[in-house]
Amino acid sequence: MKLTYDSTLDDVVETATRGFLRSAAYKTNRWRGAVLCAVVFGVLGFLGFHSAQNINLPVVCVVAAAWGAGLYVFGYKTSVRRRIAKYVATEMKGPWPRTTVIEITGGKLISLTAGASTTYPLADLTSVSEDTHFIELSFTAKGLCLIPFRAFDSTDEKNAFLSAVEEP
Numbered sequence: 001m002k003l004t005y006d007s008t009l010d011d012v013v014e015t016a017t018r019g020f021l022r023s024a025a026y027k028t029n030r031w032r033g034a035v036l037c038a039v040v041f042g043v044l045g046f047l048g049f050h051s052a053q054n055i056n057l058p059v060v061c062v063v064a065a066a067w068g069a070g071l072y073v074f075g076y077k078t079s080v081r082r083r084i085a086k087y088v089a090t091e092m093k094g095p096w097p098r099t100t101v102i103e104i105t106g107g108k109l110i111s112l113t114a115g116a117s118t119t120y121p122l123a124d125l126t127s128v129s130e131d132t133h134f135i136e137l138s139f140t141a142k143g144l145c146l147i148p149f150r151a152f153d154s155t156d157e158k159n160a161f162l163s164a165v166e167e168p
Contacts, residue, residue, distance in 0.1 A: 008096055015145070021077065073087045094114075
């Protein structure tokens with residue numbers, strides 16, 4: 001089965017972002033950054049209130065540290081998404097949209113976008129899920145493949161594609 005559609009820059013960014021958000025590097029960076037922000041905010045709280053009287057300095061430092069860690073954790077995902085979008089836009093210059101060809105053949109799903117080919121063995125498929133805009137195919141070693149719903153002309157074509165992917 002072969003599927004051809006036009007990929008937008010947002011499609012490529014979404015795939016890269018979802019892949020990174022599930023990585024160990026994301027989790028490590030998120031908590032490491034939260035701890036660093038907590039320390040910085042705690043120190044700033046100490047420096048700002050260390051000479052004040054009638055202030056419980058340990059409470060101020062703990063509250064400041066929690067505030068800093070919370071700001072970092074809540075803003076990190078948006079920051080990552082923005083940086084990935086900037087990187088992809090810089091690296092993949094040129095006119096968008098670009099033609100993407102997805103082909104299922106010989107027990108493999110082959111994706112070709114902007115001259116870059118990625119092969120996913122269907123035996124490594126761990127899950128298939130759908131959200132409001134994409135079908136997400138998760139693979140063990142290679143990551144994931146996102147296919148926007150607009151790539152399908154009809155629900156029957158989408159169902160045929162999903163059946164072809166899920167066949168052993």
